[in-house]
Amino acid sequence: MEAFVFFVSAAIILAGALGVIVMRNPVHAALSLVMTLFGVAVLFINLEAYFLAAVQVIVYAGAIVVLFLFVIMLVGVDRAEDLRTEPIIRQRELALLAGAGLLAIAVIVGVASGGDVTGVPAQGDPEAADLAIDRAVEVSGDFDGDGDEETITEAPEPNVRRLGRALFTDYVFAFEITAILLTIAVVGAVVMARRPEGELQPLPEVEPPWVLRPDLDPDPHAEVAPDPGAVEPEPDPEPDEAPAAADGEPTT
């Protein structure tokens, strides 16, 4: 059953991730992101991290994606992005190459560790006993009223209670730091998104001459793309287009 849940949710997660990448409309990409986040929440339930599954749905799918959709509607970028344009030469191929390399590195690390990627379990470690997941924590208090003879075969302590105890005892300092972090984030967002005084100046037109290839995109972005004679201080003498596109990639 765990295998069935895993494979179904893995398919949902990867389909959603692919949707985020290839969807031309940002709203559709955000909805694909919701699909991925729900799949991750199902995996958290599969891994018995029930509190994180709930938080995943509430915070990610409920708050962050809604924030994304708010901003999409606010700034009015719900137009389809033209995926055919390619302002950086060979950007897409290089990105796929980098992704393949990253995946290869991950696979090599997994294989090189001989499948034993998780190391030594913490069962024999007495210091980690208060953080152990599957064993009941021996608490002398009787706040739950079932004594202290509970074992792993009996009902362990609920996930939320264990996580809460860990957060407010061992990780309480980091927990307080997150409060400061969130406060700074809110203040920073208010400062940055505030409408400043006076008339807004448009951004100065900068044309990074090394990324534009105005010969290849006959699209609405062409009017912001300057003519090639004006922007290239050192015009790359390309007698043929294919070798220049194949080797010249100075920026990435």
Add this chain to the structure above:
Amino acid sequence: MILAITITPGYYLALSALLFTAGAVGLLVRRNPLVMFMCVELMLNAVNISFVSFGDAMTDLGGQVSVFFVLVVAAAEVVIGLALVVAIMRRQPRATADDIAVMRG
């Protein structure tokens, strides 16, 4: 039969690697800043999966605690990033990631 497979942590880590790669490729390919943020969220979720999987394999609660803090940092990052996007789009409504080179320096 698919139900007979025992799901080891390697399966979760493989899924995590795939999801992280998908997010990285999307971050490199897309030019809309909002979609780039979504790809960052994909990468953070991949790391969260591996955190919880490691924690489950080692019967340690530290993985779930780490995911909790990653969630908080992701929320702060999204708030700051979207405020930046709003501030930039207000000045130049059709800006892509290529147009934000003016911010450098």
